[in-house]
Amino acid sequence: MIKVEWAYWLAAALFALAGLMRLRDDDAKRFGSGAFWILLAFTFVYGSWVVDGSGNAMIEGIAVIVLALLAGAGFPTKGSERTTSDAERGKLAERFGWKIFVPALLIPLVAVVIGRWGSNVKFGGNALFEIKQEALIGLAIGAIVALTGAMLLVRERHLDVPFREGNRLLGSIGWAAILPQFLATLGVLFTQAKIGDAVGDLVHKVLPNGQVFLAVVVYCVGMFVFTVIMGNAFAAFPVMTAAIGWPVLVQQFDGNPPAIFAVGMLAGFCGTLCTPMAANFNLVPAALLELKDQYGPIKAQIPTAIPLLACNIAIMYLWCIPR
Amino acid sequence: MWVLLAVGVVVVGFALRLNSMLVVTVAGIVAGLIGGLDVKQIVESFGTGFAGARSVSLFVLVLPIIGLVERYGLQQEARRLIGRLAGLTAGRLLVIYLAIRQVTAAFGLTAIGGPAQAVRPIVSPMAEAAAERTHGKLSERKREKVASYAASSDTVGLFFGEDVFFAIGSILLITGFVDTTYHLNLDPFDIAKWAIPTAVCAFVIHGFRMLMLDRQLKPIPADTDSAEVTR
Numbered sequence: 362m363i364k365v366e367w368a369y370w371l372a373a374a375l376f377a378l379a380g381l382m383r384l385r386d387d388d389a390k391r392f393g394s395g396a397f398w399i400l401l402a403f404t405f406v407y408g409s410w411v412v413d414g415s416g417n418a419m420i421e422g423i424a425v426i427v428l429a430l431l432a433g434a435g436f437p438t439k440g441s442e443r444t445t446s447d448a449e450r451g452k453l454a455e456r457f458g459w460k461i462f463v464p465a466l467l468i469p470l471v472a473v474v475i476g477r478w479g480s481n482v483k484f485g486g487n488a489l490f491e492i493k494q495e496a497l498i499g500l501a502i503g504a505i506v507a508l509t510g511a512m513l514l515v516r517e518r519h520l521d522v523p524f525r526e527g528n529r530l531l532g533s534i535g536w537a538a539i540l541p542q543f544l545a546t547l548g549v550l551f552t553q554a555k556i557g558d559a560v561g562d563l564v565h566k567v568l569p570n571g572q573v574f575l576a577v578v579v580y581c582v583g584m585f586v587f588t589v590i591m592g593n594a595f596a597a598f599p600v601m602t603a604a605i606g607w608p609v610l611v612q613q614f615d616g617n618p619p620a621i622f623a624v625g626m627l628a629g630f631c632g633t634l635c636t637p638m639a640a641n642f643n644l645v646p647a648a649l650l651e652l653k654d655q656y657g658p659i660k661a662q663i664p665t666a667i668p669l670l671a672c673n674i675a676i677m678y679l680w681c682i683p684r
Numbered sequence: 685m686w687v688l689l690a691v692g693v694v695v696v697g698f699a700l701r702l703n704s705m706l707v708v709t710v711a712g713i714v715a716g717l718i719g720g721l722d723v724k725q726i727v728e729s730f731g732t733g734f735a736g737a738r739s740v741s742l743f744v745l746v747l748p749i750i751g752l753v754e755r756y757g758l759q760q761e762a763r764r765l766i767g768r769l770a771g772l773t774a775g776r777l778l779v780i781y782l783a784i785r786q787v788t789a790a791f792g793l794t795a796i797g798g799p800a801q802a803v804r805p806i807v808s809p810m811a812e813a814a815a816e817r818t819h820g821k822l823s824e825r826k827r828e829k830v831a832s833y834a835a836s837s838d839t840v841g842l843f844f845g846e847d848v849f850f851a852i853g854s855i856l857l858i859t860g861f862v863d864t865t866y867h868l869n870l871d872p873f874d875i876a877k878w879a880i881p882t883a884v885c886a887f888v889i890h891g892f893r894m895l896m897l898d899r900q901l902k903p904i905p906a907d908t909d910s911a912e913v914t915r
Contacts, residue, residue, distance in 0.1 A: 369738050372745055408735030419724065421731030432705035445755050454757030454764055461758050464749055465805055472795040497739055500795065504745040511749055515756045526751025531744065536705055541740045543708045546733030547694075550712040553729060554687045554719025562685070590691050595854065599861050607866055619870050622858045623847065623878035630843045630854075634836075637698050641740050644704070646799035646835035650808055653824075657832035658839070665840060665890045672885040680881070 362487055365494035366409045368501035373405035379528045383440045394437035398531075400424055401539065425546070432536035439532040443525060457515065464511035468503040475499030530649075537648040537655075541641035544592050551591065557600040560587055564604040573614050577678045580605045580621075581628035585670055592638025594629025601625065610682065620681035624673050631670040634662040690715035743800045750805050758805050763813035774815035774830055775898040778837045779891045781807055785841025786887060790848035797838050808834040819901045826901055833897055837890065844886035847879035 380398030383391055404424050410416030431437075445453065454461065479495035480488060490498050508523060517523070531538060551557075564583050568576070580601060587597035606625055610616040633639045637659065647655045654660070690711045697707030709730075716726035750758075766772060788796045796802070811834045816822055822830065846852045850872040859870050 365739075368742060368745070372738070372742055375744060375748070404734060405738060408738055411731055411735035416735075418728035418731035418735075421735055422727035422729070423731075425730045425734045426709060426727065429705045429709040433703045444751075445757075447760070450755070450757040450760045452757075454760035457756060458761065459765070461753050461756055461761050462806070464753050465758065465801060468746055468749065468801050469793075469796045469798075473793050476795055477792065496795065497742055500742060501745055503795075504749060507746075507749045508752070511752050515752070517752070522755070523748035523752040526755050527744075527748030528751075530747045530751045538744060539741050540704055540708070542734060542737045543705055545737035545740060546730055547708050547712045547715075549733035549736070550715045550719075550721075550726070550729050551690065553721060553725075554690065554715040556687050556691065556715065556719075559685050559687050590694070595857050598857065599865075602862065603865070607862070618862065618868060619874040620878040622862060622870075623855075623875045624882060626854055626858060627844070627847060627879060627882045630847075633843065634839065637704070638694065640704070641743075642839050645743075646803060646839070647832070649799050649804045650831040650835060652828050652831060654828055654832075657828050658835040661829070661832040661836040662839065665836070665886070665893055668889050669844075669882070669886055672889075673882055676881050676885075681878075 362484070362491055363489060363498055364491045365497050368497055369405050369409065371501055371504075373402040375524070375527065375531075376405065377402035378524050379531050382525065382528050383437065383532075386441050388438075388441075390436065390438045391440070393431060393434065394440065397428065397431045397437040397536070400428055400431070404428070425543075428536075428539070429543070437532065437535055439535075440528060442529050442532075444529060460514060464507040464514065467507040467510055468500070471503030471506050472496065472499040475502060533651055534645070534648040537640070537644055540644060541639075544638055544640055548591060548593060548596055552596070556591075557596070560590075561600050561604040564601065568605060568609070573682055573684070574678055576605060576609050576614065577674055577682070580610060580625055581670060581674045581677065584625050584629040585632040588629040588632030589636040590638070592633070592636050592640070594626055594633055597629050597632070598622075598626055601629075610677075614682050616677075616682040621677065624677045624681060628670055628673040631666040631673065634666040635659060687715055687718045689718060743798065746801050750800060754805060759809040762806050762809040766810045766813040767817065772814055773818050773898045774811045774833075774901065775895040777811055777814050778807075778833055778894040778897070781834075782837040782841045782887065782891055782894065785838055786845035786883065789842050789845030790883070792846075792849040792851060794842060794846050794852070797842065799835060799838060803835050803838050807838065815898075815901055818898065822901070830897070830901070833894060837894060840886055840890045844879075844883045848876055848883055850876040852876075 376398045380395045384395035404421055407416055407421055411418050411421045476496035476499040479490045479499060482489040568579055583601045584597050587601060588594045591597055606621055610621050611618050637644055643659050644655055646658050693711040693714050713726055785797050808831045811830050812827060815830050847854055855872050855875050858875055859872055862868050863870060
């Protein structure tokens with residue numbers, strides 16, 4: 362059976378390679394930068410044992426905190442870049458034409474096919490892909506297939522070239538590449554510290570009694586604000602629903618449960634558009650696009666998120682609760 | 685109530701633009717300490733949390749491919765293609781991409797698109813090329829604006845398309861949580877159906893704003909940094 366852990370080990374190999382390449386540069390920052398990527402590779406491999414309970418979470422935790430300290434000290438920095446110039450790329454674009462898109466499109470194609478239908482594939486009576494992990498395994502296999510296809514297409518003979526190019530991109534993203542993972546970790550600590558309960562108490566205090574419209578507003582705006590804080594509507598949903606969605610909107614005002622919950626979740630998604638805490642959707646794109654303003658995508662999204670939140674309030678008030 | 689201080693650490697840290705990794709780490713430690721965890725438990729939580737969230741970083745697997753095809757002229761080819769489609773402005777292009785992203789996500793095909801595999805190599809260069817054809821060389825500020833809008837059309841399309849698909853994570857989270865907590869038996873299709881009105885609103889609002897982008901790109905005389913364009 363193909364396991365999702367293998368995909369993480371593949372990512373670990375990529376990080377380790379990036380670290381080794383970085384160590385072979387000759388600038389002063391190469392040691393800290395190389396250490397960052399190699400330590401990250403370690404957490405991805407050792408994480409397999411931490412997840413199944415046989416590893417020591419303390420060791421993983423110390424490694425993670427050292428990663429944060431390295432990032433705080435300004436590592437990793439960009440390494441040396443040996444790539445083609447804009448003029449060369451213009452010529453190459455004419456040579457390869459539309460075919461150069463094929464590898465980029467192969468990734469989603471393979472990922473989607475395996476993600477959607479992979480669970481039906483059997484091998485020796487068992488599922489070929491680890492159950493429920495088909496999407497992530499599909500992404501990894503898609504990357505391998507696309508890389509092979511790209512190497513054949515451009516007839517690149519040097520195996521190190523794609524990894525140097527990958528290292529170039531990884532270098533320009535820097536520690537932002539793992540910030541989303543860090544924020545997910547913070548979510549775990551927030552949950553253990555019972556931040557959700559504190560917010561729930563707060564909502565109970567401001568909750569107006571007996572007014573349908575205000576209750577709808579508090580539920581939707583609460584989902585929005587709590588999502589902005591946690592960076593994740595999934596964390597906000599149980600808290601806000603337990604505080605108001607279920608007891609007030611459904612039980613007291615007879616709201617239609619599937620409609621209330623669906624629209625409430627979408628009000629939370631409006632919050633995701635506005636928060637740096639949702640780094641994978643908002644900060645990583647800024648890093649990938651090499652923007653100077655890391656909040657550029659958020660600024661482009663806020664003017665959509667606010668009216669859309671108002672739409673969700675209107676939809677819930679007008680159609681989801683009988684009067 | 686004091687645990688909300690940890691939230692304050694995050695808000696202040698992000699507002700002051702301190703290093704986000706340090707801010708997050710300090711906030712986690714503050715939350716843990718106020719929440720009554722000891723140091724050992726906090727460090728272990730960092731370990732288990734990080735190991736359990738490795739999936740969100742798995743996008744790095746596509747970087748060698750994207751880097752390789754960029755080396756061989758992918759972004760330049762994206763620009764060339766746009767050059768042939770007269771009448772396609774940056775705003776119109778992003779509306780089309782928004783529609784594609786939303787509809788495919790509504791059928792559960794969320795792996796199409798994404799910042800690493802679609803926005804950086806294809807959508808953003810195309811939008812920049814379309815903007816440059818209509819408005820001439822872009823100032824750095826305007827280039828950033830076009831790229832930010834390209835990223836936003838990907839994210840908005842994904843968020844307000846995926847919930848129309850019944851087997852997506854957020855729908856399953858809703859049924860999982862309310863069915864066990866309140867002993868309901870909700871049909872995921874019923875929940876997904878109620879995501880449609882918001883999906884339509886999202887397309888209208890964000891699509892309109894994408895079209896307005898073309899107007900905002902018109903040269904402003906006071907645009908002083910247009911000389912420093914080197915890309």
